[in-house]
Amino acid sequence: KRVAGVLAHDMETGRIIEVRGRVVVNAAGVWSDDIESLAGERSPQVTASKGIHVVVPRDRIRADAGLITKTEKSVLFVIPFHDHWLIGTTDTPWTLGKAHPAASRADIEYLLGHLNSLLREPLGPGDITGVFAGLRPLVTGEAESTAKLSREHSITRPAPGLVSIAGGKYTTYRVMAEDVVNEATSHFAEPPPPTRTRDIPLHGAIGWQQSGSGPHAGHLRRRHGSDTAHIEALIAEEPVLGEPVVPDAPYLRAEVVWAATHEAALHLDDVLTRRTRISIEVPDRGIAAAPVVADLMAPVLGWDPATVARELEHYRARVAAERDSQEMPDDRTADAARMGAPDVRTAGNRRPSAGGE
Ligand SMILES: Cc1cc2nc3c(=O)[nH]c(=O)nc-3n(C[C@H](O)[C@H](O)[C@H](O)COP(=O)(O)OP(=O)(O)OC[C@H]3O[C@@H](n4cnc5c(N)ncnc54)[C@H](O)[C@@H]3O)c2cc1C
Structure with a gap:
């Protein structure tokens, strides 16, 4: 038996899409073991380690x-983050729900405690505008596998037709991609041409210094590179898009429209927490921005009033659950509080319908 493809469940529509391939690459981060178990592999390869950050003006x-300095358990850093400081991080094992790791009060106190030992004027929880948590996929048990370790990431072949990659860093993503594609194609009768990844610029990198000329060009170039001129064109067509989403954050309304038209934003939290950082840079965590963003996304994505209301309700529930979790003393109670908010991608709860592509 060999892995011959995937059945992908579209969480937005509920559709099942069948994709066949000579080889399947599992690059699922902390979910890697879950994917491997679908192919019958049971020995855990990846341990989730939670890291949190706080943001202060x-x-x-x-x-x-x-x-940057060392603490007994991790590294403490304070990094300039535009109009804020980004302060991190913790490093603790996490065995609860992987979709929404929660920062607890203990995590925040740990960070502030270490930071305050270095500051003349200490910070308190009231200084924090945002908190976020993530899970690092750490490679644990590669001894039994056909591991191919490359410094920080590990590539294995857990089952015929399946190649897994885990570990690694954001900063090594091109090396990771190159290594895993080379491994995945190593048994092909006709190997593909050598990778060109080293020479391919990032999206927006070519000519970014010359893109745009309007009053917002500096801000837009830093965020969107050579797409700046396209975003300025939106503003030229509809000048109100040149206004900020909310007065206390630097993002323009045009950037919200651009996120929905060109950056695959499908939900309010895509814009408020990912395409922009409003949810961690504004003290109300994006509550006042949410209806403004919804009104800008609605015509692009065809949202009716009921969809707008649902998106707003989900976002507010998420912020409330995150705030609750950050008051909880430990991981277990913080996780329970965070899980109080349902996921906005509700199609996962609907019965999937088949539809090949
Ligand atoms: C707090 C923290 C700080 C970090 N700081 C740094 C840093 O400063 N520098 C650095 O280089 N790295 C840093 N990292 C590490 C970096 O984030 C990870 O190592 C990197 O994201 C791993 O990339 P990946 O593609 O393997 O996994 P991920 O980025 O986790 O991507 C896996 C993807 O698979 C998707 N997925 C999982 N299961 C399924 C499924 N069944 N179907 C469809 N999709 C699925 C997930 O949604 C996810 O998008 C940090 C990590 C954390 C948590």
């Missing part, structure tokens, strides 16, 4: 440069 720490 720039004026709360009087410093000209960031800092």
Whole structure:
């Protein structure tokens, strides 16, 4: 028996899509073991490690440069983050729900405690505008597998037709991609041409310095590179799009439209927490911005009033659940509080319908 493809469940529509291939690459981060278990592999390869960050306004720490130092359990860093400081991080095992790792009060106190031992004017929870948590996929048990370790990531062949990659860093993603594609295609009768990844610029990199000329060009170039001129064209057509989404964040309304038309944003939280950082840079965590963003996304995505209301309700519930979880003393109670908010991608709860593509 060999893995011959995947049945993908579209969480937006509920459709099942069958994709066949000579080889399947499992690059599912902390979910890697779940995918391997679908192919019958049971030995765990990946351990989830939770890391949290907090964000505080720039004026709360009087410093000209960031800092990086070691703590007994992790690294403490304070990095300039536009109008804010990004402070991290923790490093603790996480065995609860993987979709929404929660930052607890203990995590926040740990970070503030270490930071305050270095500051003349200590920070308190009231200084924090945002908190976020993520899970690092750490490679644990590669001894039994046909592991091919490349410094920080591990590539295995857990079952015929299946190649897994785990570990690694954001900063090594091209090396990771190159290694896994080379491994996946190593048994092909006709190997593909050598990778060109080293020479392919990032999207928006070519000519970004010359893109755009309007009053917002500096901000837009930093965020969108050579797409700046396209976003300025939206503003030229509809000048109100040149206004900020909310007064206390630098993002323009045109960037919301652009996120929906060109950056695959499908839900409010895609814009408020991913395409922009409003949810961690504004003290109300994006509650006031949410209806403005919804009104901008609605015509692009064809949302009716009921969909707008559902999106707003989901976003508010998410913010409330995150705030609750950050008051909880430990992981278990924080996780229970965070799970109080349902996921906006509800199609996962609907009965899937078949439809090949
Ligand atoms: C707090 C924190 C700080 C970090 N700091 C840094 C840093 O400063 N520098 C750095 O280089 N790295 C950093 N990292 C590490 C970096 O985030 C990860 O190592 C990197 O994201 C791993 O990439 P990946 O593609 O393997 O996994 P992921 O980025 O986790 O991607 C896996 C993807 O698979 C998808 N997926 C899973 N299961 C399924 C399924 N069944 N169907 C469809 N899709 C699925 C997931 O939705 C996800 O998008 C940090 C990580 C954390 C948590």
